[in-house]
Amino acid sequence: MATMLEGLRVVEISSFVAAPLGGMTLAQLGADVVRVDPVGGAADVRRWPLAPSGTSLLWTGMNKGKRSITVDFRSAEGRDVVTRLAADAGIVLTNAVGRPWLSYEALSEARPDLIHLQIEGRHDGSAAVDYTVNAEVGFPFVTGPPDHGAPVNHVLPAWDMACGLYAATGLLAAERRRSRTGEGARIRLPLHDVALAMAGNLGFLAEAQLGHDRERVGNYLFGGFGRDFALAGGRRVMVVALTTRHFADLCEITGLQETVAELERLLGADFGVDGDRYRHREALAALLAPWFAERTLEEVTEAFRGSAVLWAPYRRFTELDLEGDPLIGEIDQPGVGRLRAPASPLDTGTGDRAPVPAPRLGEHTDAVLADLGLDAADVAALRAKGAVA
Structure with missing residues (x-):
């Protein structure tokens, strides 16, 4: 499975969950995903939860199997490096906003058949995140105990997760079309649209349009029979x-x-x-x-x-037994140490899936630049100017 997308290269400029998950999904299928961060890292590089060393367990969890390069986005030389990377790879996945030089229009000048997928908050370009989208769409008012009056937020970033998987699917669909027609693609993926689409797909929107206001039912299964029960001993x-x-x-x-x-x-x-x-x-x-x-x-x-x-x-995360689970392997994660981590849940039956650690921030800068044809002197010159870290 690790070679299914061998030969596919993706440049990812991202942070947080949705875009990194999309990139990691492709990396776990064998794509060469190059995550490009600003010098010092993007906004998620120290996102909680943290290891005792201060390393972000979210960042390492969402970037397994990728290569990492850090670039000064503010310098002309740094932006040129990113443009050259995008042109070489031909596929860009990003949720970066406010950077016109990362747009499809700008990058496609360097690669006319570019595939560019932009994750956004809303279709009008305004900002949104999973937790604000969830509030807008209606789920907090059908979550929680029946007698609870206030909205109940979710803990699982469900819309980010769905968005990341939509992103991976969209890029593969566009790459398949390009392989047949030679055409590139500009794809926009608003997070709010993901949540709204799923609310519609699951029947919530149709139910509301037909005049029914979904009730809160606590831990009961809506539309069937299911519930939690207390056992002797407190479980x-x-x-x-x-x-x-x-x-x-x-x-x-x-x-x-x-x-x-x-x-x-x-x-x-x-x-x-x-x-x-x-x-x-x-x-x-x-x-x-x-x-x-x-x-x-x-x-x-x-x-x-x-x-x-x-x-x-019901179990807490600390109660989960990961040993012997075929999804789980042991990795040596820089900044964290030895730990068990999941591979891709896609199981092709070949027995070759295994988790790969996330890189250290900027770990592959020299190697990625070498792939672009830059020699040691060129890299040294960029580093001297601060264009790359």
């Missing part, structure tokens, strides 16, 4: 019955078939239908809760073994 599990078989197995294992059937008769409901399981979720949960409360996690694990019930215990 909690999430249980989900997406299908009739899931629900039937849950009732059988808990010994509630007859009780649930009688409840179904009294309510005039059909628990073989998702909607009825959802409408009567609180009654069903009240029947199930005592069974869980009387059992430990080990007992629940044994009871559900081999069944169709979908369930999982």
